[in-house]
Amino acid sequence: MIKLRKFAYKFWLPIILCIGFVFIQSQSELALPDYMSKIVTNGIQAGGFDSPVADVLSDETLQHLLIFADDAQQEVIKSSYTxxxxxxxxxxxxxxxxKLKDAYLLKDLSKEQNEQxxxxxxxxMLMVSSIDSMDPNSDEYKERFGNLPAGTDLYKVFSMMDEEAKKEMTKSIDEQMDAMGETTMLIAAGNGVKTEYIGLGADVDKIQSDYILKSGLIMLGIALIGSIAAMSSAFLSSRVGAGVARDLRKAVFKKxxxxxNTEFNKFxxxxxxxxxxxxITQVQMLVIMLLRIVLFAPMMGIGALYKALTHSTSMTWIIFMILIVISVVLFILIKVVMPKFKVIQSLIDRLNLTMRENLTGVLVIRAFGNEKHSEERFDGANDDLTKVNLFVNRAMATLMPIMMFIMNIAAVLVVWVGAKQMDLGNIAIGEMMAFIQYTMNIIMSFLFIAMIFIMIPRASVAAGRVYDVLSTELKIKDPDVAEDFYASKKGLVEFKNVTFQYPGAHEAVLSDINFTAKPGQTTAFIGSTGSGKSTLINLIPRFYDVTEGEILVDGVDVRKVKQHDLRELIGVVPQKGVLFSGTIRSNLQYGARDASDEDLNEVIRIAQASEFVxxxxxxxxxxxxxGGTNVSGGQKQRLAIARALAKNPEILIFDDSFSALDFKxxxxxxxxxxxxxxxxxxxILIVxxxxxxIMDADQIIVLDKGKIVGKGTHEELMKDCQVYQEIAYSQLSKEELADA
Structure with missing residues (x-):
């Protein structure tokens, strides 16, 4: 997959934007449980007071707070209020x-100052709240402060004590606060602010509802931002994926x-x-997944883990235990499933090959009555693919139930352990709810990562197969510096000591071929089947390169000019007429885009296609x-001839192109x-x-086992070429040859 990365470079801007949107989406998802925790803990449980810091304090309350603060705390408190x-x-x-009279107002503090x-x-605040809530006649009051006279001002008593006596008097309250746990302590301190506000005549119910409403609106805004970011990342990743796939298809097609023919034999x-x-579709899907899930899952997983640790370190062992279990499950699944993906791609190739052969050879299959054999062959390829797909799908189907089971076990463990922590005052209900949500986020992140690990091997196999095509070394290349054709030798084709051997073959197909085809003349090639006729003429447009010797067109070696320039000079009518979907006009204009209807009608007349057109x-x-299935073989061949003529090339090659035509x-x-x-x-070159x-050709070249065994006119060859004589007498009588 990395080898194809260059196809993504041009999309750098949408990729960067997509990464940004994915980051915003993940941060939005991570922020929501925090706000849910605040609504439950601070909004509902603490009545909307989430901090011991009050915006307004009466003079009396401030003095009471200073009694129980040490010197450093007093300095902080005094410097924070005006x-x-x-x-x-x-x-x-x-x-x-x-009910407020003179007051101390909170200054505009920095975040660090506010935390101090x-x-x-x-x-x-807890001490003041605890003393204010006690009944002087209660046993608890008498146990803590002794039998003080009725109406004694406790704050006045505390203010006159030294630090040691004060600590001894409040020892039981300190022990009670230390046992609370940090979270419970903050909630209780917030309730002290609530008590102060009630004393000042504030509507604390409105403060609570405003807090919940404000937090809810913020959650709604964050959710909206997250949704917009998710949609934007989905749009951009889809655009990038589609663009990469388009460019890949274009590059593969161009390649x-x-x-x-050497490369076509390889694939x-x-x-x-x-x-x-x-x-390429597999690669496209992977690009989309990489830009969305591969980025989103780690951001979400790491972020959720950090958030969970900030909420409660006492339950982190649950997360790590769950992660170990998930890792083991995913390792086993990936180990089992990964090798099958390469098998699937090979089986798809095999199925496509079988389907293509059956469709293209359907007439032959019917003619031999082999429909059953074809069905069995297709069913075999189809069943093999189905079996492997079923194996992979069954293995994948077990993943979701297992992950859901693990998620449920995790939720139960968090509730069970969290209940104990709540009892100890270490966490609040909202924090436990947030911890459960973050645990689910971590598990889902691992699920996404598992999906990626399963998709990556499959897409990597697909990407490797695409790269195999793109990285295939071409046997026939254009020269670095191309030469120009000689105008004085226009249309001249020369073979000089040409020998050709197919790659991997043990023997040469053509050996020591020498001849010259001149402009204004027809050169024909004849020989028994397998003598190398078609191979010889395929060397001229460089469908293959010679093994030895050289071929000159217009006085230049065909290997020293650009393939496009060479083929612009040549019109080829292949052995099997090939037509493309479209119209008769579009087929004839295939090599001559500017040809007028008048020009087309002329070549149609020459090709003897006027009647049926x-x-x-x-x-x-x-x-x-x-494929030209709605015209006959002869009509198809004549249209193919007309197409070559419409190009008006210097060199016309007919590879046994008249075989589908009647004698007339x-x-x-x-x-x-x-x-x-x-x-x-x-x-003109005719096979x-x-x-x-071919008997009227200016020059006839007779091939036998890849060698020229005769060269000349019909009359000359009938005199001195035995191979030509054998071919002639096998097709025509002596009388017909004599009359020719």
Whole structure:
């Protein structure tokens, strides 16, 4: 997958934006449990008072707090509040606290200063709250403070004590506070602020409802931001994935177009189709997953772990135990499933190959009555793929139930352990709820990571198969510095000591081939099956490169010019006529985009296709189905010939292109070609099986077992070439040859 990373470089901006949106989404998800905890703990349990720091304190309360603060705490408290007389108070404060007289107002503090003040106020606020809530006639009061006279001002007594006596008097209260736990202590201190506000006439119910409403609106805003970020990341990742897939398909198609027959022999057509479609789709899905889940899962997992640790370190052993269990489950699953993905891709290739062979060879299958064998062959490939897919899907299907079971066990453990911690006062209900949520987030992050680890091998296999195509070393390449054709040798084709051997073959197909095909003349090739005729003419447009020797076109070695420039000079009519889906016009204009209808009608006439084209209701606009299945073999061949003629090339190559034509049409067509050659001075090269198709050629080259065994005109070869004579007498009688 890394080898294909260059296809993502052009999308750097949307990728960066996507990463940003994923980060915002993860932070939004992580913030919500915190606010839920605040609503439950501070909003409901503590009545909206989440801190021992009060915005307003009466003079009396401040003095009481200072009694129980040490010197450092007193300094912090005094420096954090400003005394303000009643007349100088804002109307809003007077309205909120109707019983307030002179007051101490909280200064605008930094976060660090606020934390120092909160730490300094916790115990003094708890002490004041505890003393104010006691009944002087209760046993608890008498046990703690002794039998003080009725109406004794405890604060006055404490203020006159030294530190040792004060500690001894409040020892029981200190022990009770130390046993509370940090969370319970903060809630209790917040209740002290609530008591102070009640004494000042504030509507604490409104303060509580405002706190809950404010926190709820913030949660709603965070959820909205998270949703927008999620949608944005999904949109951008999809765009990037689709763009990478588009560029990959384009690159693969362009690469395949430059393949020679050697490379096509390495990859089957079915495999190339699978790599261009299914494999690239796998890569596209992985890109989307990488930009969303691969980034989101670690951010969420690490963030949730950090948040859980900040809420309660006493329950972190639950998380680590769950993570170990999940890791073991995922390791086993990945170990079992990963090897099967490569098998699946190979089986898809095999299924596509079987399907393609059955569809393209359906007439042959029916002709031999082998439908049952074809069905069994397809069923075998289909069943093999199904079995492996079922194995993988069953293994994957077990993942979700196992993960849900682990999540439920984790939730039960958190509640069980958390209940004990709540009893000890170490955590509040809201914190336990948040801890459960963060634990679920961690487990879900691991689930996402598991999905990625399962997808990555499959996509990596697909990416590797795509890269195999893109990294294939081309046997036929353009030269670094291309030469120009010689205008004085236009249309001249020369073979000089040419030998050709297929890659991996033990023997040469062609040996020591020497001949010259001149412009304005027809050069024909004939020989028995397997003599190398088609291979020879495939060397001219560089479908293969010669093993030894050289081929010159327009006086230049074909290996020293660009393939595009070379093939622009050549018009090829292959052995099997190939038409593309579209219209007759679009097929004929395939090599001559600017050809007018007049030009097309002329080449149609020369190719002897006028009769059936004119009979079509739409003429040149008549639709041609894929592969030309809606026209006959002869019609297809004539249209293929017309297409080559429309290009008006210097060199025309006919590879046994007249075999589908009847003798009459063949004769007329050859006659028209002769007229065209005289007029345009094209070089015509014909591969033929029938003597009648080539006997009028200016030069006939006879091949046998890859070697030239005869060269000359028909008359010359009939005199001195035994191979040619054998072919001629096997096809025509002596009388027909004599009349020729």
């Amino acid at each position: 005394f303000t007389s009643y007349n100088d108070l804002d109307d809003d404060i007077k309205e909120t606290f109707p 003040l909160e730490s300094a106020l916790v115990k003094p 395949v177009e430059s393949f020679s 089957s057509t079915a495999s190339l189709i699978t790599r261009t479609t299914n494999d 004119d009979d079509k209701p739409k003429g040149l606009s008549e639709e041609i189905s894929q 049409t063949d004769a007329i067509l050859r006659k028209e070609l002769s007229k065209l050659t005289e007029k345009t001075q094209n070089t 033929g099986q029938r003597i009648a198709s």
